[in-house]
Amino acid sequence: MANVLVNAPKTAKRGAIVEIKALILHPMETGFRPGTNGQIIPRNIVERFTATWNDAEIFSMDMSPAISANPFVSFFAVAAESGTIRLRWTGDQGFAVEEQVAIAVE
Amino acid sequence: MTALRFGIGLAVVFAASLTLAQVGGDKGGVDKRRSGTQDMGEALQRMQDDDTANPGMLFVQLGSQLWTKKAGAADKSCADCHGAAAASMKGVAARYPAIPKGADTPVDLEGRINLCRTENQKAERLPSENRELLALLAYVAHQSRGMPIAPPADPRLGTFRDQGAEIYRRRQGQLNLSCAICHDDNAGKKLAGVTIPEAHPTGYPIYRLEWQGLGSLKRRLRNCLVGIRAEAYAYDAPEYVMLELFLMDRAKGMTLESPGVRP
Numbered sequence: 199m200a201n202v203l204v205n206a207p208k209t210a211k212r213g214a215i216v217e218i219k220a221l222i223l224h225p226m227e228t229g230f231r232p233g234t235n236g237q238i239i240p241r242n243i244v245e246r247f248t249a250t251w252n253d254a255e256i257f258s259m260d261m262s263p264a265i266s267a268n269p270f271v272s273f274f275a276v277a278a279e280s281g282t283i284r285l286r287w288t289g290d291q292g293f294a295v296e297e298q299v300a301i302a303v304e
Numbered sequence: 305m306t307a308l309r310f311g312i313g314l315a316v317v318f319a320a321s322l323t324l325a326q327v328g329g330d331k332g333g334v335d336k337r338r339s340g341t342q343d344m345g346e347a348l349q350r351m352q353d354d355d356t357a358n359p360g361m362l363f364v365q366l367g368s369q370l371w372t373k374k375a376g377a378a379d380k381s382c383a384d385c386h387g388a389a390a391a392s393m394k395g396v397a398a399r400y401p402a403i404p405k406g407a408d409t410p411v412d413l414e415g416r417i418n419l420c421r422t423e424n425q426k427a428e429r430l431p432s433e434n435r436e437l438l439a440l441l442a443y444v445a446h447q448s449r450g451m452p453i454a455p456p457a458d459p460r461l462g463t464f465r466d467q468g469a470e471i472y473r474r475r476q477g478q479l480n481l482s483c484a485i486c487h488d489d490n491a492g493k494k495l496a497g498v499t500i501p502e503a504h505p506t507g508y509p510i511y512r513l514e515w516q517g518l519g520s521l522k523r524r525l526r527n528c529l530v531g532i533r534a535e536a537y538a539y540d541a542p543e544y545v546m547l548e549l550f551l552m553d554r555a556k557g558m559t560l561e562s563p564g565v566r567p
Binding site for chain 2: 201203204205219221222226239266267268270
C-alpha cells in the first residue's frame, strides 16, 4: 500500500511557472542502524525520484541515506502543454510507486 | 453597594492569583493559553497547515484505507458499523478519554479503538505506537480538526482527572521535577534552545520531525518522563489516561489541530 500526497495545480496559464509538491510514506532506513537484536537493519531507501510531463522528463533526483523518512520533494516547471504529470519513486527492496496528476494548460 | 464592590474586588484578587494555565476561555477572561503551534517557527506552522506538506496527512490517508479494511474473525471493518467517519467520528477525539458503556474506568482513543477491535471485530489488540493504530488514531482525530476540546461532563471521570492532576504536580525522577514545574511555572521560557510549551494536547497524534514519524500523546509523555530521568509507566498503565484526562480538561475549549507537526 503506497501512500502519496501530490500537490500540483489542476490548471495553469501557458508559460506560467507551476510548483509541484510530492510527499511519500517511506521509512528511509539508512542501513547503518542496529536493530533491537544488535543486527544491522538492511538499508531501505528511495533511490531515485523522477517526474515526467507528457513522458518528457522535467525533474529527477537521486536520494541518499541521509534524507529523512517520508521525503518531501518540491520543484518548479514551466507549463507548456496540457497533459499528465507522472511521478515515480524507485528504491531498495523492489520499491516502485507511480502517481499521476492531470494538468490543463490554457 | 459597598458589600457588592467588596465582593467584586475579592473576585478580581482571586482571579489574579490563579496560574496562567488555569485561565480558561470559559472563565470570562482573555484566553492566554498557547497551543504548541504558536511557539513553532513560521515554516513549521505552514507545514502543518498545508495538507499536502503535513506528513501526518500520509497517516490520515493510510487510516482512511484501514477504515474500510475488514479485520478479525468477525470479518468487519470500522466502516461496517460506523459508516462514513466524516459524520460518525466528528468530535470524538475532542471528548476522549471517556468511560465506555458497561465499564467503570476511562479509556483513551487508542483504548477505544482496541476495544472495538477485540469486542466487535474479534481481532487482536494493536500494540501502542503500532503504525496501523497510529494511522487509525490520526484518521479519527482528523475528523475533529478545528473543533474545540470538549471533555465529557461524566461525574465518574472526576476522581481519575484529580489523580491525573496529582501526577502532573508530583515531583519524580532523578531530576526531581514535576510536569507543572516546566509547563506551568516556566512555560514560554527556554530549555536549551527550545521554547517550553504549555503542554496542551491539541495536535495528537503528532508528526514529530525528531521522531521522523507519527506518535501519540503517550509517546510524548514517555519522552518527558525519560527527560526528567523518571521511569516511564508501562504502555498499558492507567496513569497515561489519567494525565490525558487532566490535560484535556486543562485545554478545554482550545482548537484541535490533529495531525499536528512539531519540531
